[in-house]
Amino acid sequence: xxxxxxxxxxxxxxxxxxxxxxxxxxxxxxxxxxxxxxxxxxxxxxxxxxxxxxxxxxxxxxxxxxxxxxxxxxxxxxxxxxxxxxxxxxxxxxxxxxxxxxxxxxxxxxxxxxxxxxxxxxxxxxxxxxxxxxxxxxxxxxxxxxxxxxxxxxxxxxxxxxxxxxxxxxxxxxxxxxxxxxxxxxxxxxxxxxxxxxxxxxxxxxxxxxxxxxxxxxxxxxxxxxxxxxxxxxxxxxxxxxxxxxxxxxxxxxxxxxxxxxxxxxxxxxxxxxxxxxxxxxxxxxxxxxxxxxxxxxxxxxxxxxxxx
Amino acid sequence: xxxxxxxxxxxxxxxxxxxxxxxxxxxxxxxxxxxxxxxxxxxxxxxxxxxxxxxxxxxxxxxxxxxxxxxxxxxxxxxxxxxxxxxxxxxxxxxxxxxxxxxxxxxxxxxxxxxxxxxxxxxxxxxxxxxxxxxxxxxxxxxxxxxxxxxxxxxxxxxxxxxxxxxxxxxxxxxxxxxxxxxxxxxxxxxxxxxxxxxxxxxxxxxxxxxxxxxxxxxxxxxxxxxxxxxxxxxxxxxxxxxxxxxxxxxxxxxxxxxxxxxxxxxxxxxxxxxxxxxxxxxxxxxxxxxxxxxxxxxxxxxxxxxxxxxxxxxxxxxxxxxxxxxxxxxxxxxxxxxxxxxxxxxxxxxxxxxxxxxxxxxxxxxxxxxxxxxxxxxxxxxxxxxxxxxxxxxxxxxxx
Numbered sequence: 001x002x003x004x005x006x007x008x009x010x011x012x013x014x015x016x017x018x019x020x021x022x023x024x025x026x027x028x029x030x031x032x033x034x035x036x037x038x039x040x041x042x043x044x045x046x047x048x049x050x051x052x053x054x055x056x057x058x059x060x061x062x063x064x065x066x067x068x069x070x071x072x073x074x075x076x077x078x079x080x081x082x083x084x085x086x087x088x089x090x091x092x093x094x095x096x097x098x099x100x101x102x103x104x105x106x107x108x109x110x111x112x113x114x115x116x117x118x119x120x121x122x123x124x125x126x127x128x129x130x131x132x133x134x135x136x137x138x139x140x141x142x143x144x145x146x147x148x149x150x151x152x153x154x155x156x157x158x159x160x161x162x163x164x165x166x167x168x169x170x171x172x173x174x175x176x177x178x179x180x181x182x183x184x185x186x187x188x189x190x191x192x193x194x195x196x197x198x199x200x201x202x203x204x205x206x207x208x209x210x211x212x213x214x215x216x217x218x219x220x221x222x223x224x225x226x227x228x229x230x231x232x233x234x235x236x237x238x239x240x241x242x243x244x245x246x247x248x249x250x251x252x253x254x255x256x257x258x259x260x261x262x263x264x265x266x267x268x269x270x271x272x273x274x275x276x277x278x279x280x281x282x283x284x285x286x287x288x289x290x291x292x293x294x295x296x297x298x299x300x301x302x303x304x305x306x307x308x309x
Numbered sequence: 310x311x312x313x314x315x316x317x318x319x320x321x322x323x324x325x326x327x328x329x330x331x332x333x334x335x336x337x338x339x340x341x342x343x344x345x346x347x348x349x350x351x352x353x354x355x356x357x358x359x360x361x362x363x364x365x366x367x368x369x370x371x372x373x374x375x376x377x378x379x380x381x382x383x384x385x386x387x388x389x390x391x392x393x394x395x396x397x398x399x400x401x402x403x404x405x406x407x408x409x410x411x412x413x414x415x416x417x418x419x420x421x422x423x424x425x426x427x428x429x430x431x432x433x434x435x436x437x438x439x440x441x442x443x444x445x446x447x448x449x450x451x452x453x454x455x456x457x458x459x460x461x462x463x464x465x466x467x468x469x470x471x472x473x474x475x476x477x478x479x480x481x482x483x484x485x486x487x488x489x490x491x492x493x494x495x496x497x498x499x500x501x502x503x504x505x506x507x508x509x510x511x512x513x514x515x516x517x518x519x520x521x522x523x524x525x526x527x528x529x530x531x532x533x534x535x536x537x538x539x540x541x542x543x544x545x546x547x548x549x550x551x552x553x554x555x556x557x558x559x560x561x562x563x564x565x566x567x568x569x570x571x572x573x574x575x576x577x578x579x580x581x582x583x584x585x586x587x588x589x590x591x592x593x594x595x596x597x598x599x600x601x602x603x604x605x606x607x608x609x610x611x612x613x614x615x616x617x618x619x620x621x622x623x624x625x626x627x628x629x630x631x632x633x634x635x636x637x638x639x640x641x642x643x644x645x646x647x648x649x650x651x652x653x654x655x656x657x658x659x660x661x662x663x664x665x666x667x668x669x670x671x672x673x674x675x676x677x678x679x680x681x682x683x684x685x686x687x688x689x690x691x692x693x694x695x696x697x698x699x700x701x702x703x704x705x706x707x708x709x710x
Contacts, residue, residue, distance in 0.1 A: 054550060079552040088543040092326065094333040099326075106322030107551035109315040133333075149547075 005068050007032045007157055007188035008053065013062030015048050015212070022048035023059065024212035030190050030205075035183050037203035037220070038192040039296055045212040046192040047087075050161045053190070054084055067156055080108065083155030087162045089146040093135040097126055097145050100134060101152060108153035120148040124178065140171020147178055158182060160191040164198060176201055196296045200224065208303065216303050227266060227294040227302035228254050231273045234262025239284040246283050252276055254302075262287075266294070266302070316557040323548070323561030327535045328568060341531045341573070344633075345523035352515040361390040362409040362444060365399035372419030378429065381451045382412055388447040400432075409434050410444050422455075516586050517669045518642040520577055521604065521662055524570045525636050528608025529615065530629050532566030536616025537625050559613065559700050566609025567602075574601050593672045596681050600672060603688030604665040610695025617702040641666040661691035 008030035015023040023045045030036040038046050051057040052064060055075045064071040069078050091100050098117060105113035121127045124144035134142060143163060150158060160179070164172040179202050182189055193199055199206045200220040208216040208223070216223065235243050240262075247256040247265050252272040256265040267273045273291045280286060294302070331337050368379045383391055394402065402408040413430035421427040431448050435441040539545040548558055578601070581587035589597050615632065619625045639653070640646070640662025646654055657663045668684030671677075 054546070056546070056549060076552055076554075079550055082550070084546070084550050086543060086546050088546075090543045090546045092330055092544055093542070094330045095326070099329065103322055103326045104547065104551075107319050107547070107553055109318065109552075 005032070006030055007034075007067060008036070008190060009063075009065045010049075010052075011063045013052065013059045013064060015045075015052060015057060015059050022212050023052065023062075025062070026209070026212060026214055028207055028214055028217065030188060032188055033183070033186045034204040035179065035189040035191065035202050037199040037206040038190065038209060039194065039196070039199055039206055040209035040215070041297075041300065043211075044209040046209060047161070048212070049209070050084075050159060050192060053159055054082075055079070080153065081156050083150035083153065083158045085143070085146050085150045085158070085160045085163055087165065089142045091134045091142055091146055091149075094133065096131045096133055097121065097137070098130040100145065101149055104149045104152050110153050116152060120151055123151075124148045125174065138167075138171070140167040140174065143167055143171065143175060144178075147175065151182075156187060158187055158189045160189060162192050162194065164193070164195065172198075194296065196220070196224070196293065196299065200293070208300065210300070210304060215300075223299055223303075224293055225268065227299040229267050229269060229273045229291050230294050230298060231265045231267055231276060231291045232259075232262065232289065233265065233277070233280060233286055234288045235284045235286050243280060243284050246280055247276075250276060250279065266298070316554055317560075319551065319553040320557035320561035320564065323558055324564035324568060327562065327565035330538075331531065331535060331565070331569060337531060337534055340534070341523075341527040341569070344526050345519050345573075345577070348519050348522050352512065352519065355515075362388060362440070363407065364389045364391055364444070365394045365402055365408040365411045366391050367394055367396045367399050367411060367413040369396065369416040370414055370418040374419035374422045374427075375414045378414050378418065378451075378455055381454050382414075382429075382448075385447055385451055388443050403432065403434060406434070409436075409440070412448060513586050513674070514670070515643075516581055517666055517673060518637065520574060520581075520601070520669060521640065521666055522633075522637050522642065523573050523577055524601070524604045524608050524665075525633050525662065527573055528566050528570040528605050529612040529633055529636070530625075531569055532562065532609045532612025533616035533619075533625055533629055534622065535565065536562060536613055537620055537622050540616075540620040541622060556700070559696070562613050563606065563609050563696060563699070566612050567605045570605035570608060571602070574605065587673055589673045590676060593678065596678055596685070597669070597672045599685055600665060600668045600681070600688065603685060603692055604662075604669075606692040607661050607665070607688055607695060610692055610699055613699035614695055614702050617699065636660055636662040639663070661688055664688055664691075 006029040008028070010026055010028045013023050013026045014021065026045070026049070028049075038049060040046055048057060052059055053066065053071070055071060055078070058072065066078055067081050071078060092103070095103075098121070101117045101120065102113065104110075105117060110116055118127070118130075121130050124147060126141060126145055126148070129137070129141065134145065137145065147160075147163070150160075163179070164175050167175075176198070179189060179191070183202075189202075191198075191202065203220055205217060206220050206223055207214060216226075218226075233243065233247075240258075243263060244256075244258070247253050247263060252267050252275060253265045254267065256263055265276065267276055277286070277289050277291075280289075366379060366382055368375055382389075392402075392408065396411075396413065399408065399411045399413075403411055411430070411432040413432065415428065415430060418427050418429075429448065429452055431444070433441055433444060539548065551558075578587060578597075611632075615625065615629055619628055639657045640660045641657060642662075646657040646663045646667070648654075649657060664684040664687040668681045668688070671679060671681050671684075
């Protein structure tokens with residue numbers, strides 16, 4: 001594979017299941033050595049995209065290439081170079097962690113499997129539980145084991161399908177650390193997620209899908225900036241009209257809306273949010289204010305308000 | 310060289326993984342073992358039910374004739390499990406369903422016999438015609454034997470009709486003399502000619518379907534369950550993502566089912582040999598092993614096919630159990646296929662289990678291997694056919710969502 005060639009490239013890929021078009025002319029690239037996040041609401045096409053990349057689903061049209069190989073023509077050669085962490089972990093629950101990895105090692109014909117398994121179990125912090133049956137593992141431990149399995153054959157490209165869904169905060173941060181480690185080793189990682197903080201923490205670029213199409217492909221910071229910081233303000237009922245007028249007139253406020261608890265305003269950045277609060281305090285006494293990064297739904301609303309509606 | 314072996318190694322790893330998972334799933338082991346064990350118990354109960362009825366014998370006359378009559382009744386062990394009782398005890402036992410009938414040799418039997426007017430009372434709980442006729446026939450036989458001891462093996466009679474008939478089979482040229490020599494008091498005698506030299510007891514005869522049921526349960530249902538589990542727990546993705554040709558994965562799946570079936574069948578066969586229920590001639594062992602192997606491969610192939618087609622354990626429970634039942638009963642599990650009504654026999658002839666059962670019976674019970682070649686051929690064809698269909702089903706099942 002040439003150095004400039006993307007690790008993953010989809011050109012005008014369409015997948016149709018009966019009447020539903022899961023991917024609709026999707027064109028997307030993931031650069032080598034980068035972490036690409038795929039985000040989007042349910043039904044956006046994330047799972048279908050992963051299935052296409054894994055070879056589970058053959059697109060109706062378009063071209064998919066990975067690591068310089070045509071996915072339709074060289075699926076067998078590709079499988080040896082790709083590691084996948086499926087959303088469901090897909091572990092054999094009745095057998096031990098080590099047996100799961102030994103089985104995967106046999107499937108991938110991993111040389112020096114015993115040493116490799118021991119090293120990976122240490123890496124994901126499961127060396128002490130190597131001989132325990134997987135059924136007794138927590139969700140986070142199962143994810144870490146599935147990650148170890150995905151890394152077993154030392155793949156160049158890793159596909160992580162919602163790697164932290166349904167696990168606790170500590171386990172989530174442990175997975176993040178492993179992904180950062182993979183990036184540092186120069187591996188290409190493609191991960192789907194529903195959490196913006198995850199995309200922000202791990203991804204070099206984030207591709208947002210909607211209805212099987214690419215809505216946006218940008219850095220996490222740029223995406224957040226497009227939606228703006230979320231600023232929540234509340235005041236006495238008698239002052240609400242004045243506060244609404246202030247928000248309407250303030251050029252730093254991109255848009256605002258009235259909620260049961262008061263107002264939500266979206267501003268370009270943290271500094272702008274602090275400035276808006278100072279100005280508002282000069283006009284009306286605020287009962288409460290707070291600011292936070294937007295979530296995915298809010299970014300989605302900012303990028304495609306008509307689609308969100 | 311190592312690369313060439315990677316596929317078979319992966320297939321073997323899958324087989325071992327399946328076996329390990331199966332052994333650690335008590336429900337799957339139970340599902341495979343309970344039906345054949347249950348069938349074994351059922352056959353034993355049925356055998357006892359159709360052959361040995363508990364019957365009370367009440368002897369009220371103390372004379373020599375009454376004693377001789379009682380000995381004839383006691384000597385017929387085919388239909389009765391006799392208990393000597395008083396009339397009061399016997400009537401209570403009949404009421405409490407502890408005995409099926411009372412055979413009573415009444416007081417004055419000897420005197421009545423001397424005038425040709427003796428009776429043996431049969432008080433019968435005539436639940437159904439089959440059950441009742443068994444008892445009626447046996448009592449009638451005993452009564453007939455009182456006047457014609459040549460009909461049975463009563464002590465003191467050196468050459469019974471039965472013995473004469475056996476000798477006739479061996480030396481047909483002297484058969485007429487033998488029958489004449491016994492002095493048959495009736496003008497008509499039954500001249501039986503058996504197709505086979507062996508008469509197999511009902512219990513032994515039913516061991517074969519139990520073996521088949523074991524193979525079908527583990528091979529078909531066990532393998533199908535392991536396949537379905539791959540889809541339900543999504544571990545199928547692990548197999549699909551691996552750089553292994555699907556033929557090797559299919560081979561691994563089949564291998565797991567065949568190994569599990571073979572292990573159980575080996576246990577059952579050796580258990581049967583040890584207990585004396587199975588006594589195949591020494592030269593028949595290769596055919597027996599081939600038949601059992603063919604049955605195991607055929608059943609595992611059908612299991613992979615079924616598992617990849619249905620993909621859900623709830624559907625498998627319905628379809629699989631019905632299929633296993635049909636394969637067992639229509640295959641001749643409880644009867645001989647050739648004696649079924651034509652339309653049912655035609656259906657049975659499509660089922661590979663009927664060939665497995667026929668072949669095993671021939672191999673285990675009879676001195677020659679007539680028809681076993683055909684049975685092996687059909688089983689082999691069914692095994693290959695199910696493997697090919699499984700490959701197609703896997704292709705569809707693994708590609709689709």
